[in-house]
Amino acid sequence: MNDVPTIDTGRLLLCPPQEAEHQPLAVFLGGERSEFIGGPESLWTAWRDCMANIGHWHLHGFGLWTIKLKSNQQAIGRTGILNPSMWREPELGWHLFDGHEGHGYAYEATLAARTHAYDQLKLAPLASYIESQNTRSIALAERLGAKFEADTTLMGQPVQLYRHPKPEGA
Amino acid sequence: MPLTNAPCLQSERLILRGPEARDMEPVIAFLQDETRASGFGHIPERGAAWRWFALNVGHWHIHGYGYFTIETKAGEIAGISGIWNPETWPEPEVGWVVFDGFEGRGIAYEAACRVRRWAYEERGFDTLTSNIVPGNDRSVTLAERMGAAYERSYHNTNMGENMLYRHPAPGAAS
Numbered sequence: 001m002n003d004v005p006t007i008d009t010g011r012l013l014l015c016p017p018q019e020a021e022h023q024p025l026a027v028f029l030g031g032e033r034s035e036f037i038g039g040p041e042s043l044w045t046a047w048r049d050c051m052a053n054i055g056h057w058h059l060h061g062f063g064l065w066t067i068k069l070k071s072n073q074q075a076i077g078r079t080g081i082l083n084p085s086m087w088r089e090p091e092l093g094w095h096l097f098d099g100h101e102g103h104g105y106a107y108e109a110t111l112a113a114r115t116h117a118y119d120q121l122k123l124a125p126l127a128s129y130i131e132s133q134n135t136r137s138i139a140l141a142e143r144l145g146a147k148f149e150a151d152t153t154l155m156g157q158p159v160q161l162y163r164h165p166k167p168e169g170a
Numbered sequence: 171m172p173l174t175n176a177p178c179l180q181s182e183r184l185i186l187r188g189p190e191a192r193d194m195e196p197v198i199a200f201l202q203d204e205t206r207a208s209g210f211g212h213i214p215e216r217g218a219a220w221r222w223f224a225l226n227v228g229h230w231h232i233h234g235y236g237y238f239t240i241e242t243k244a245g246e247i248a249g250i251s252g253i254w255n256p257e258t259w260p261e262p263e264v265g266w267v268v269f270d271g272f273e274g275r276g277i278a279y280e281a282a283c284r285v286r287r288w289a290y291e292e293r294g295f296d297t298l299t300s301n302i303v304p305g306n307d308r309s310v311t312l313a314e315r316m317g318a319a320y321e322r323s324y325h326n327t328n329m330g331e332n333m334l335y336r337h338p339a340p341g342a343a344s
Binding site: 056 | 173174191194216217220221222223224225226227228229231232256257258327328
């Protein structure tokens, strides 16, 4: 595959994932805020997750970007498209590391990731799987124009399936 | 289609090449097999086993090395062998696994020797280890056959108690 593209969203850069990013990722996965995406986890599992995401890019041609602040290159979270073997369809997913909420970064980054998925990858309207208590992610999905579609399960866990709007002009 | 820029290595009876999508099911089947994968890292859940497959692809891209797929010259997928350097490991190791039905033919020995030679000659390693879980007597026998010697035991975050074997230096290895 081609190299992972870098996307400039204005305040942020969506960057190719790097191995060293497992360290901020481990802090995040080890903390309380990861409870909705399978944490808490260890440094080992953060490393494994980080390297598997790099493999995911090469298996599918898409995956999670690392979100960096353009001003200082700090990694503040991840966003992108996931479709590991246990998923039923590609998912638009996002998370921010501690201390970076409340600035609209997840919205800005995820909107750019979705535009890339539609314009460059020609993917169908994307899913987002969200646990019902994860009110911040539900609010962001709705701000992105996604609508509740069904109650379902993902890897045995009950989740809500949100459906993103079609690409503009489709 | 190749997923990595891994080279294709040849030995007398084997081809060692980078992971490809068609290796996914044999690798997942091995990882989910509690008996066969106990010394390597048994992964019961399919999704997590898939993630291991993806992580090996990532490992190749980040480090320029990882696990090769071992193919016989008849094109059978017989196992994996490579150089591995995950977070929490003390240093890079040579690893090997043969899949169900391919034991007893010296495939792991031939593959691991070829991988070690590549690591020394093409990737500039000046030393290599192998991590072996106590009780994995077949791997101890193979490590010793390769000329490796027991150095110490340590606690591995992922695997628990692990014995570290040290391989002969470049020039002294077969």
